[in-house]
Amino acid sequence: MEPIIQVHELRKSFKDMEAVKGIHFDVAQGEIFGFLGPNGAGKSTTINMICTMLAPTSGSVTINGYDAFKQKAKVRESIGIIFQENTLDEKLSALENLKLHCRFYRVPKNKRAERIQEVLEIVDLVDNQKKKVEEFSGGMKRRLEIARGLLHYPKVLFLDEPTVGLDPQTRAHIWEYILRLKEKENITIFLTTHYLDEAEISHRIAIMDKGTIIALDTPDRLKQQVGGDVIELGTEDNDAVAAQLQSAMPEAEVKQEADILRIQVPSSDQFISTFLQQIRVPITSLNIRRPTLNDVFLSYTGRDIKAGPA
Numbered sequence: 001m002e003p004i005i006q007v008h009e010l011r012k013s014f015k016d017m018e019a020v021k022g023i024h025f026d027v028a029q030g031e032i033f034g035f036l037g038p039n040g041a042g043k044s045t046t047i048n049m050i051c052t053m054l055a056p057t058s059g060s061v062t063i064n065g066y067d068a069f070k071q072k073a074k075v076r077e078s079i080g081i082i083f084q085e086n087t088l089d090e091k092l093s094a095l096e097n098l099k100l101h102c103r104f105y106r107v108p109k110n111k112r113a114e115r116i117q118e119v120l121e122i123v124d125l126v127d128n129q130k131k132k133v134e135e136f137s138g139g140m141k142r143r144l145e146i147a148r149g150l151l152h153y154p155k156v157l158f159l160d161e162p163t164v165g166l167d168p169q170t171r172a173h174i175w176e177y178i179l180r181l182k183e184k185e186n187i188t189i190f191l192t193t194h195y196l197d198e199a200e201i202s203h204r205i206a207i208m209d210k211g212t213i214i215a216l217d218t219p220d221r222l223k224q225q226v227g228g229d230v231i232e233l234g235t236e237d238n239d240a241v242a243a244q245l246q247s248a249m250p251e252a253e254v255k256q257e258a259d260i261l262r263i264q265v266p267s268s269d270q271f272i273s274t275f276l277q278q279i280r281v282p283i284t285s286l287n288i289r290r291p292t293l294n295d296v297f298l299s300y301t302g303r304d305i306k307a308g309p310a
């Protein structure tokens with residue numbers, strides 16, 4: 001089957017600043033595609049081009065078989081976008097918001113009522129449809145936005161930080177709804193998030209940095225590529241231990257974080273059997289674990305995903 005999104009040699013310059021430097025990737029139909037990167041990496045610029053909102057400097061994007069730069073209307077019919085900021089009309093009810101959007105997206109008149117109830121059901125808002133949006137909780141507003149993004153039967157849903165600012169329980173619920181809709185409508189999901197535990201849900205993850213895609217694979221394979229074990233060590237003199245470690249185990253990747261050393265090694269065995277005993281300063285904490293997506297992110301970008309621009 002043809003990929004639903006095909007991005008080829010895509011570039012964008014703002015004056016002499018090249019924000020996107022000739023990137024390539026495909027997204028398969030029905031895939032959850034995670035798109036990660038530190039602030040300023042070029043993610044929004046890329047998404048805006050894919051969604052027809054920004055003209056590229058060069059390159060091509062095909063969505064659902066349509067050229068994103070020559071067949072904008074067709075592409076817009078094929079996609080739903082859930083922005084970070086609330087774009088609902090707070091003075092209207094949920095139902096009125098959805099009706100308005102149906103008109104805007106030209107959902108056929110005879111299908112509107114049925115489709116509205118379908119999407120309300122997916123996000124569990126049937127009983128609240130007559131309430132004004134200003135009376136909704138943050139989680140309910142997000143769910144309504146997701147419902148609205150689905151009204152016109154899009155093939156691809158762009159979710160930009162779908163759960164930002166929500167509490168963990170509401171975040172978990174939003175994900176239940178997103179997965180439910182994936183099951184019901186076999187939609188492709190293009191996801192950006194700064195929550196790496198949420199990115200785990202992706203079939204594949206692309207990591208963008210400084211205008212290029214620096215890694216693209218399944219979460220498991222990305223973690224395998226980082227490989228080995230991650231040791232988090234706190235001592236009373238981290239600087240001295242870091243220097244000692246660099247000469248004793250040159251293969252170890254050592255990063256100083258707030259009050260710990262984050263050490264990546266092919267295997268923790270040697271570290272435990274020899275190095276740990278050589279440390280002459282008191283150890284305050286020790287944790288050994290397998291790499292997480294955050295380690296993948298750190299290893300590729302050199303930054304924590306929650307950190308600001310380099």
Ligand SMILES: Nc1ncnc2c1ncn2[C@@H]1O[C@H](COP(=O)(O)OP(=O)(O)OP(=O)(O)O)[C@@H](O)[C@H]1O
Binds near residue numbers: 040041
């Ligand atoms: N309209 C614009 N004019 C000039 N420079 C821009 C414009 N839009 C983006 N940039 C620059 O392009 C680079 C990429 O920005 P972009 O917003 O795509 O990054 P991002 O990965 O989405 O970051 P964030 O996670 O913070 O949203 C940044 O250096 C940004 O300052």
